[in-house]
Amino acid sequence: MKVAIVGIGLIGGSMALDLKSAMDNVKIVGIDKNEQNLKKAKELQLIDEVATLKDLKTVQVVIISVPVDVSIKVLAQVLDHIGENTLVLDTGSTKEKICESVKNHSKRRNYLAAHPIAGTEFSGPEAAIAQLYQNKTMIVCEVEKTAFKLQEIAFDIFQRLGMRIRYMDPHSHDKHIAYVSHLSHISAFMLGKTVLDKEKNEKDIFDLAGSGFASTVRLAKSSPAMWSPIFKQNKENVLETLTEYIQNLNEFKNLMEQDDFEKLFEEMKNTNHIKKVLNGIN
Template structure:
């Protein structure tokens, strides 16, 4: 099986690693406009060779794992170059605008809109890790628009990577993911900003910060080059979640100002229910 990865970072690199482990006789070609990234990926054995878009015509599967603003531009070009029986899937954290961008492409049937709910705060080829996807969810959108035999190839890959499949339309995907992913990244970025602006002496931060702070602010280490386009593409849903989040923060602040700690306790106790929800997911 010949795999091509367009954008060889954490997501694409990790998927390449796992596919090479899960399947026999796999050759992985890496396509990346950043020559250093491509060379690093080859040095790390994430890919077997460095290629170009013109090489995609011979690929069985093409994985597009670039920032979502780049994906809108690149995905059509990828479809232009692939063969009639090539599966193309992307891994973007937004789906509505990406799906819209190729809805009229002559090879739309080759494309499967996908979003793996997996990742870390790190980026680049050196961030790729084995088994990133095991036990994680792969959201698939507009599956009915993908050729059935190509669907089968995709689902075999997801199954061998140990992933669960969840079907969702692009609009619902972007709305829900704004709450459970995009908002948490915004919160981490702004918590980090608040602390950095207040604590000018960085030594104090590291001396006093415990595991709670470290885990909460962890996502602030994520790549702005990846996340800024996500917030732009999902602007309406992100603004809706932010409005609700800010309202809850203001209510929390008001309760403290009013010395209403009984109500504050009740609010936190009610929110503790989330651990039951998360235990059900895990």
């Protein structure tokens, strides 16, 4: 099988590693506007060859893993260049706008809207890691709009990568992911900003920050080039989640101002239920 990966970073590069490990006779070609990324990806043996959009007629699968603002433009271009029996996947964190953008494309049946719930705070080809997708969830949207024989190819790939499948419509996906992913990144970025604004001595931050701070602010190391377009595309849902989050922060602040630490204890105790929820996922 010949697979083209458009965007050789953490997501695309990790998928290349796992495809090579999980499948026999797979050839990975890379497409990226950043020539340094392509060079590094080849050095790391993430890809076998460099390709262009014009080469897509000869591949069986195309995986698009670029920032969501770029993916809308790239998806249409990819669909214009592929063969009749080529499967196209994207891996973006927003689904409603990209699905809408190709709803009338003549090769809409070749496209499967997908979102792997996997990643780290790092980016670029060097960030690629093996087994990133093992035991992770792949969200699939509008599966009924993809040709059945191409669905089978996609699900075989997901199974080989060790992924669970969850079906959602694009609107529900974007609404739910705003709570469990997008809000987490905003919180991390703003916590990092708050500390940097107030703690002018960087050595104090380094010396005093414990593992709790490090784990909470970890996502603030994520690429703004990737996350700013996500917030823009999912603006309505993100604003809704932010409003509710700010209300909870204000309630916490009010309870402290009122010295109502008994109620504060109960709020935190009730929130401990999140441990059971996450243990059910892991």
